[in-house]
Amino acid sequence: MPTLGFLKKKKTKEHDLHDSSSPIENHAGHITTAARSGSLVSASANTVSSANSSEKAGDTMMQNHGPTPTSAPQETLTSRPHTGTDPTQTDGAALSRAEPHHNGSENAVLPSNHQSAVPRSTKGKYQLTDFTMKRTLGTGSFGRVHLVQSNHNQRFYAVKVLKKAQVVKMKQVEHTNDERRMLQKVKHAFLVTLWGTFQDARNLYMVMDFIEGGELFSLLRKSQRFPNPVAKFYAAEVTLALDYLHSQGIIYRDLKPENLLLDRHGHLKITDFGFAKEVPDITWTLCGTPDYLAPEVVGSKGYNKSNILKGKVKYPPYIHPDAQNLLERLITADLTKRLGNLHGGSKDVMQHAWFSEVTWDRLAKKDIDAPYVPPVQAGSGDASQFDKYPEETEEYGHKGSDPHGYLFKEF
Numbered sequence: 442m443p444t445l446g447f448l449k450k451k452k453t454k455e456h457d458l459h460d461s462s463s464p465i466e467n468h469a470g471h472i473t474t475a476a477r478s479g480s481l482v483s484a485s486a487n488t489v490s491s492a493n494s495s496e497k498a499g500d501t502m503m504q505n506h507g508p509t510p511t512s513a514p515q516e517t518l519t520s521r522p523h524t525g526t527d528p529t530q531t532d533g534a535a536l537s538r539a540e541p542h543h544n545g546s547e548n549a550v551l552p553s554n555h556q557s558a559v560p561r562s563t564k565g566k567y568q569l570t571d572f573t574m575k576r577t578l579g580t581g582s583f584g585r586v587h588l589v590q591s592n593h594n595q596r597f598y599a600v601k602v603l604k605k606a607q608v609v610k611m612k613q614v615e616h617t618n619d620e621r622r623m624l625q626k627v628k629h630a631f632l633v634t635l636w637g638t639f640q641d642a643r644n645l646y647m648v649m650d651f652i653e654g655g656e657l658f659s660l661l662r663k664s665q666r667f668p669n670p671v672a673k674f675y676a677a678e679v680t681l682a683l684d685y686l687h688s689q690g691i692i693y694r695d696l697k698p699e700n701l702l703l704d705r706h707g708h709l710k711i712t713d714f715g716f717a718k719e720v721p722d723i724t725w726t727l728c729g730t731p732d733y734l735a736p737e738v739v740g741s742k743g744y745n746k747s748n749i750l751k752g753k754v755k756y757p758p759y760i761h762p763d764a765q766n767l768l769e770r771l772i773t774a775d776l777t778k779r780l781g782n783l784h785g786g787s788k789d790v791m792q793h794a795w796f797s798e799v800t801w802d803r804l805a806k807k808d809i810d811a812p813y814v815p816p817v818q819a820g821s822g823d824a825s826q827f828d829k830y831p832e833e834t835e836e837y838g839h840k841g842s843d844p845h846g847y848l849f850k851e852f
């Protein structure tokens with residue numbers, strides 16, 4: 442018989458994980474790339490090679506339990522010196538003020554790494570003239586993401602621009618409004634921060650922190666494959682981020698290396714909530730006989746990808762057996778057997794053998810050095826880690842008729 446007790450959304454333990462961190466309230470911290478030279482990263486080149494040295498560094502990294510790791514954790518703890526600033530704040534004000542000038546109710550200081558569900562209010566009405574548009578950082582199905590510079594504090598941000606007509610044509614209105622709402626709500630060290638949104642007659646704009654280190658995709662492409670400990674580091678940070686999202690009733694649904702960005706220190710930030718979904722009543726735990734569950738839930742019929750249900754994954758011979766085991770258990774089509782969806786919830790994933798040497802609380806505090814530090818000049822708008830794209834030819838800031846505006850009232 443099924444037990445109904447576990448059919449509640451699981452409040453996971455990242456209360457504990459994040460309560461202890463509060464790393465990003467201190468805006469006074471400054472990390473220079475020089476300060477990172479003592480890090481455990483051996484791959485100072487542009488790739489994470491699979492050389493032995495790198496493998497070893499990764500091992501050390503994940504076992505870095507000592508009280509004083511060699512990589513100046515305090516600096517890591519006070520990181521994001523420029524990212525925790527509202528784009529309309531001038532520098533001096535941003536360091537001390539909790540309220541931006543345009544809306545007294547807003548909290549302009551980045552929240553701590555707590556998993557509190559109190560939404561960060563980012564509904565300051567930014568406008569195009571607050572920013573100077575720079576080059577394109579990436580393109581997606583409905584728009585593009587630009588590097589921009591705030592005209593108020595000269596800091597750099599990323600602005601996602603979505604063409605309303607395209608969003609409507611591709612039937613993405615709901616997804617787009619969801620994306621905005623969820624990104625505004627979440628706050629986590631490994632999730633990108635949304636500062637605010639605005640619109641003109643043709644476009645929607647989402648103002649985010651600029652994550653300088655580029656896509657994990659690019660690093661993977663250059664590296665071809667990650668050594669086991671490096672893969673483990675990124676997977677572990679993703680695990681924490683997803684665990685947090687799930688605790689907030691959000692399923693991400695678009696996990697891919699293109700959406701995993703590296704910050705200036707090499708820690709992950711998940712971006713693109715275009716397919717994320719809020720499922721407040723989601724059943725994360727499922728075990729025993731699912732007598733009371735709808736067939737489409739049991740059979741996962743909502744996702745009609747029979748090839749995925751039936752497909753057989755071939756694992757390369759070099760994959761670590763523990764990693765393979767974890768993957769096999771995560772991509773189990775049968776929800777009643779899938780790791781992360783069982784009685785222990787995400788804890789089962791975190792306690793899997795592949796993650797055995799991960800010290801989760803320290804990882805959550807970014808207290809474990811990343812295996813690769815992107816070669817960027819921090820805070821300077823250095824977009825060298827991003828691929829180049831043909832630039833948008835259509836000017837932004839259109840006034841005039843706005844046939845779709847009523848669909849995006851929240852922006």
Ligand SMILES: Nc1ncnc2c1ncn2[C@@H]1O[C@H](COP(=O)(O)OP(=O)(O)OP(=O)(O)O)[C@@H](O)[C@H]1O
Nearest residue numbers: 579581582583586599649650651652699712713715
């Ligand atoms: N905050 C950010 N900082 C730096 N670059 C970013 C940021 N957000 C997005 N990008 C870049 O822009 C690219 C496209 O962004 P995003 O995935 O959000 O767009 P999209 O239109 O939803 O894409 P898709 O069609 O893949 O869903 C990302 O892959 C990344 O390279």
